[in-house]
Amino acid sequence: MTLEKGRAALLVVDPQIDFLSPDGVTWGVVGESVTEHNVVDNIRRLFRAAKAAGMPVVVSPHYYYPHDHRWMFEGALEKVMHGIGMFDRPGPLDMTGFAGSGADFMEEYEEYIFDGRTIIASPHKLYGPEQNDAALQLRKLRVDQIVLAGMSANLCVESHMREFIEQGFEVAVVRDATAGAKVPEGDGYLAALINFRMIANAVWDTDETVELVQALAT
Template sequence: MAAQSQDLSQGVSQGVAVLALHYQNDVLHPEGKIRVGMSADSPVRGAVIAAAQALLQGARQREWPIVHVRIAFRPDYADLIQNAPIFRNVAAIGAVMDGAWGSAFYEPLGPDTARANEFVVRHRRVNAFYGTELEELLRIVNARRLVVAGVATHSVVESTVRHAVDMGYEVTVAADACASAQMVEHEASLRSMGLIAQIARGEAVFS
């Protein structure tokens, strides 16, 4: 029992934090407007959700801080700089409007509001650090290593991972809890990030 307790608290002493990116209704729900190309009955979608649930559960058991990052814009998109196809498409399809169902967290993967070390960050660009309080929160929880997961792998995940590595964090990508519209994009992004981060699957995320 003592050994188990020591193991579960290991993340606190090691300064590990989880970044859960874009686990939102418009991204993961069968009726979402984005769904990164995954159909409602896609086995990939179910596998990603299950892996994300396992990641969050494992982090909570180990008392690791979790930062849930959501992307959301004003209903009129006045706060959205439409300088790239990905942002123009968000406005065109009316996705992730702040305060609407689509921008809310997908219920099985939302933050646990009863925990003191779970946080929510809203952002408006690809990189979760850009223009947000994410860096400050990670300093507060004394994070030195980040476990990053989310959707899409080649977009918010890779952009955030690269920024984190440049800031000096050791980064592990929870590959099973990530997805892209096309598997080839997902795998290519993982290979690319493998040059700067650890790519882990299953329980290896917690080692």
């Protein structure tokens, strides 16, 4: 995969407190992996490089509203997320209590996300982007190459990768700008890495990605 200016965008999934901060509700299971891969700083480096190169940036966030808690059936992790109040907001038009909450973006990224140019897509509700407008936004910019990062590796990131590839995008996953839960059944990050290698058009680390993105600015 060779990045081309005008065709490529950075897409960051769930760069939110509940996933990436010790204050987040999932830190007990993802914190070790986030720390091990230096994910918080690596995502920041990707934001900075993309902005400097004039590359479009899309954030695909995760929010749950009160009506989502009335779902009549749930998968295992959906049930957990709803039970711990992950990504909760009082409503789609209500920002009460958002700042600093688990649904909020990490403070380290706010200067990039709130610069007036970053596309904040509508929320995805399960794992993939099928229910939000991220693909539409990219298509409207004539973008067909995605540099993919964010949380978490074997869930939302892998699901975004799979869907965008099915839609005909080229996708490069940044392997150390994501992390996964470590549970008795195994390491979510390592499970995802296998599929990244088999499915993605490229798997790069942050150093390599930043270098490739910076080259687009010349």
